[in-house]
Amino acid sequence: MPEGRRGAVRSEAARVAILEATAALFAERGYDHLSIEGIAARAGVGKQTVYRWWPGKSALIADCLLEGMLLPDRFAVPDTGDLRADLIAWLAGVEGVLDSPTGEGLYRSLIAAASENAEVAQRLRESLADPRLFAPRLRAARDSGEVRADLPVDEVSEALIGAIMLRALARTPRDPGLPERLVDLTLGPRPS
Amino acid sequence: MPEGRRGAVRSEAARVAILEATAALFAERGYDHLSIEGIAARAGVGKQTVYRWWPGKSALIADCLLEGMLLPDRFAVPDTGDLRADLIAWLAGVEGVLDSPTGEGLYRSLIAAASENAEVAQRLRESLADPRLFAPRLRAARDSGEVRADLPVDEVSEALIGAIMLRALARTPRDPGLPERLVDLTLGPRPS
Amino acid sequence: MPEGRRGAVRSEAARVAILEATAALFAERGYDHLSIEGIAARAGVGKQTVYRWWPGKSALIADCLLEGMLLPDRFAVPDTGDLRADLIAWLAGVEGVLDSPTGEGLYRSLIAAASENAEVAQRLRESLADPRLFAPRLRAARDSGEVRADLPVDEVSEALIGAIMLRALARTPRDPGLPERLVDLTLGPRPS
Amino acid sequence: MPEGRRGAVRSEAARVAILEATAALFAERGYDHLSIEGIAARAGVGKQTVYRWWPGKSALIADCLLEGMLLPDRFAVPDTGDLRADLIAWLAGVEGVLDSPTGEGLYRSLIAAASENAEVAQRLRESLADPRLFAPRLRAARDSGEVRADLPVDEVSEALIGAIMLRALARTPRDPGLPERLVDLTLGPRPS
DNA sequence: GGCTAAGCGAGACGGTACGTCGAGTCTTGGG
DNA sequence: CCCAAGACTCGACGTACCGTCTCGCTTAGCC
Numbered sequence: 001m002p003e004g005r006r007g008a009v010r011s012e013a014a015r016v017a018i019l020e021a022t023a024a025l026f027a028e029r030g031y032d033h034l035s036i037e038g039i040a041a042r043a044g045v046g047k048q049t050v051y052r053w054w055p056g057k058s059a060l061i062a063d064c065l066l067e068g069m070l071l072p073d074r075f076a077v078p079d080t081g082d083l084r085a086d087l088i089a090w091l092a093g094v095e096g097v098l099d100s101p102t103g104e105g106l107y108r109s110l111i112a113a114a115s116e117n118a119e120v121a122q123r124l125r126e127s128l129a130d131p132r133l134f135a136p137r138l139r140a141a142r143d144s145g146e147v148r149a150d151l152p153v154d155e156v157s158e159a160l161i162g163a164i165m166l167r168a169l170a171r172t173p174r175d176p177g178l179p180e181r182l183v184d185l186t187l188g189p190r191p192s
Numbered sequence: 193m194p195e196g197r198r199g200a201v202r203s204e205a206a207r208v209a210i211l212e213a214t215a216a217l218f219a220e221r222g223y224d225h226l227s228i229e230g231i232a233a234r235a236g237v238g239k240q241t242v243y244r245w246w247p248g249k250s251a252l253i254a255d256c257l258l259e260g261m262l263l264p265d266r267f268a269v270p271d272t273g274d275l276r277a278d279l280i281a282w283l284a285g286v287e288g289v290l291d292s293p294t295g296e297g298l299y300r301s302l303i304a305a306a307s308e309n310a311e312v313a314q315r316l317r318e319s320l321a322d323p324r325l326f327a328p329r330l331r332a333a334r335d336s337g338e339v340r341a342d343l344p345v346d347e348v349s350e351a352l353i354g355a356i357m358l359r360a361l362a363r364t365p366r367d368p369g370l371p372e373r374l375v376d377l378t379l380g381p382r383p384s
Numbered sequence: 385m386p387e388g389r390r391g392a393v394r395s396e397a398a399r400v401a402i403l404e405a406t407a408a409l410f411a412e413r414g415y416d417h418l419s420i421e422g423i424a425a426r427a428g429v430g431k432q433t434v435y436r437w438w439p440g441k442s443a444l445i446a447d448c449l450l451e452g453m454l455l456p457d458r459f460a461v462p463d464t465g466d467l468r469a470d471l472i473a474w475l476a477g478v479e480g481v482l483d484s485p486t487g488e489g490l491y492r493s494l495i496a497a498a499s500e501n502a503e504v505a506q507r508l509r510e511s512l513a514d515p516r517l518f519a520p521r522l523r524a525a526r527d528s529g530e531v532r533a534d535l536p537v538d539e540v541s542e543a544l545i546g547a548i549m550l551r552a553l554a555r556t557p558r559d560p561g562l563p564e565r566l567v568d569l570t571l572g573p574r575p576s
Numbered sequence: 577m578p579e580g581r582r583g584a585v586r587s588e589a590a591r592v593a594i595l596e597a598t599a600a601l602f603a604e605r606g607y608d609h610l611s612i613e614g615i616a617a618r619a620g621v622g623k624q625t626v627y628r629w630w631p632g633k634s635a636l637i638a639d640c641l642l643e644g645m646l647l648p649d650r651f652a653v654p655d656t657g658d659l660r661a662d663l664i665a666w667l668a669g670v671e672g673v674l675d676s677p678t679g680e681g682l683y684r685s686l687i688a689a690a691s692e693n694a695e696v697a698q699r700l701r702e703s704l705a706d707p708r709l710f711a712p713r714l715r716a717a718r719d720s721g722e723v724r725a726d727l728p729v730d731e732v733s734e735a736l737i738g739a740i741m742l743r744a745l746a747r748t749p750r751d752p753g754l755p756e757r758l759v760d761l762t763l764g765p766r767p768s
Numbered sequence: 769g770g771c772t773a774a775g776c777g778a779g780a781c782g783g784t785a786c787g788t789c790g791a792g793t794c795t796t797g798g799g
Numbered sequence: 800c801c802c803a804a805g806a807c808t809c810g811a812c813g814t815a816c817c818g819t820c821t822c823g824c825t826t827a828g829c830c
Contacts (some may be wrong), residue, residue, distance in 0.1 A: 006771095006773045010773085030382040035817085036817075041776090073794085108307045111361065150382075159351040161358055166357060170310070171313065182347055198805075199795080243788080374814090390824080393779095395821095506746060542742050572765065583800040585801075589800090611791085616803095627793085632792095
């Protein structure tokens with residue numbers, strides 16, 4: 001039995017409207033230029049309703065990430081049996097977000113949000129490369145001799161994602177060959 | 193004959209005072225919480241003098257980076273003849289900034305600044321790993337057989353610096369063994 | 385049913401504090417030198433609260449006039465039965481404001497405010513000589529033969545107040561005989 | 577022999593350009609909205625050259641008045657022998673300035689300037705009704721019995737000009753019969 | 769069914785900072 | 800010494816949002 005809460009219950013409609021307004025404004029105008037006031041207005045909601053449930057705009061972004069409203073996909077590593085090809089395909093997907101016009105500043109804005117909110121950073125990282133899926137695959141490949149035995153597994157996704165982010169930060173133009181080169185770099189030379 | 197520039201010349205004292213105030217406040221309170229108003233007050237300068245020469249706070253950070261007022265060093269890769277050891281030492285230096293108390297949020301703040309200003313991003317990247325110094329060393333090592341022949345040289349520093357940044361973003365705790373593992377990851381297995 | 389006004393209601397405390405601060409600073413430092421910023425600070429109020437309800441400082445002065453916070457009195461024409469004496473007494477009162485030390489620049493400041501805001505001008509004029517009280521008295525006196533039959537009633541207060549204002553503008557020193565001479569001038573020769 | 581002043585002499589061209597720029601901007605945009613900066617720019621002159629010779633913008637207005645650059649005329653009372661007609665004609669001229677489109681705010685702007693600068697007030701008053709010309713005419717008329725014997729001569733122009741100014745302040749619309757009624761009011765009933 | 773909470777849209781409140789304008793002063797270099 | 804140009808410090812402008820706080824209304828469990 002729930003403890004005796006009385007009164008109206010949280011409005012799901014408001015919650016969704018707020019997150020959708022956040023995602024829309026985030027995509028339109030970037031993380032800075034995002035204002036609680038603007039979100040509330042766009043969502044047709046009082047400011048207090050936002051502040052009642054979230055401490056600030058970075059927490060809103062964290063929730064949007066969690067609901068998959070900002071990144072197109074969960075970017076899970078596909079599993080065709082060929083690890084190297086799977087990683088390249090996945091990394092190409094991650095980098096491919098940069099192609100869309102709205103996606104131009106998307107990563108940069110997410111990085112800005114992550115820099116002031118640990119939860120955003122955590123969820124952003126998991127969205128791009130979920131360690132729970134990533135590491136076991138790599139460990140298995142190492143054990144089976146598919147990749148070299150001394151591969152520092154945990155660092156692989158950090159290096160791959162980190163490189164993508166650094167390039168997004170520096171506005172380095174898209175490079176179709178990049179995913180393959182990065183995977184080559186981290187997994188070591190292809191067995192010939 | 194110089195073209196007819198007339199009128200008082202730009203005050204070097206003001207320029208320096210502004211950059212120093214920027215660096216001090218940036219270290220003290222981070223990139224957000226940095227305000228032009230606060231910088232001008234701390235520098236003993238009118239706001240207009242800031243706006244006359246810089247379009248906003250991100251441009252101030254870019255100039256501070258250029259003058260080496262934010263990062264302790266140019267983080268050049270040392271040259272002892274042992275490339276692998278040199279890279280590890282350099283990377284340890286880069287990561288070591290995180291040890292200092294003020295340096296806790298330093299990288300995160302720089303990343304925030306970089307996310308809204310391309311020049312900051314460019315200069316941050318060069319401060320950490322100047323490509324003009326970095327790549328030639330690697331190419332030479334590749335040619336001499338010191339590292340594997342198919343090493344994608346340009347991606348090495350991206351992966352290394354990217355990994356550090358990603359960990360800074362995610363507030364991953366310092367790990368003394370990290371530099372070595374990252375260098376192992378990118379340069380491939382040590383020749384035994 | 386009232387139309388659906390919702391949200392918090394206007395704070396009377398803030399309204400009064402702002403008008404009082406305006407009146408105090410106006411008396412202390414004059415119309416120019418009056419700043420919204422100063423008013424808000426003195427009233428302990430955000431600037432936005434001023435701008436929400438008044439478009440600028442001249443409108444504040446208009447409201448202060450309406451509330452009788454700037455001019456000591458409504459300067460109504462007394463009614464002792466002797467019109468000529470009443471007008472002289474009233475005009476002496478109006479001119480007497482110039483005696484007070486704070487009142488030195490009071491009229492000049494009010495004139496400055498009136499010159500950029502029609503409402504101030506209107507209310508200033510009514511404060512000094514309310515036409516709704518003034519004209520009927522004069523008309524009755526004309527009908528009863530107390531003053532000459534061709535007296536242009538509406539112009540009387542304009543001439544009287546106008547003369548006072550012109551002297552205030554020109555910093556002409558106070559002259560105790562002035563009210564009587566002006567009334568003589570406008571009402572015509574005393575019946576002997 | 578002049579005392580030994582050395583160096584360049586004041587530039588008449590600059591002086592005139594400044595006054596002309598002042599008059600033009602004053603007519604275009606009114607007394608407030610008048611800025612030294614704008615005047616200097618319009619005159620093609622350094623700000624310092626303005627400040628070297630005038631203490632502020634009200635002094636510039638005073639000089640413009642003196643040079644007749646603001647008011648169309650000296651508004652001298654004509655002399656046809658018929659004093660009453662002359663006064664009416666003169667007063668109609670003074671009031672007629674209000675007809676011109678630029679003249680709409682001209683008086684109000686002059687009043688604003690006068691309210692913060694005694695010299696402007698003095699010169700404005702003299703421009704409209706020079707006491708040196710005005711009073712003697714009236715005194716002669718009083719002596720010759722043309723107007724009543726107890727007329728307070730000095731107050732006549734004050735009342736006439738004051739009434740005009742008060743109406744300008746209050747934005748009272750032009751009234752073609754006004755000059756005649758005001759003269760009637762001050763000079764007393766027409767001898768029939 | 770009435771009472772008491774809580775949530776809600778709205779929006780006023782005291783603040784901080786924004787980016788701009790203009791004030792009045794000072795500094796250059798040329799005449 | 801004057802002049803045009805223009806950089807300087809400083810104060811105020813009017814605006815945007817912040818995060819908090821009433822309002823009056825609706826919604827829901829509880830007596």
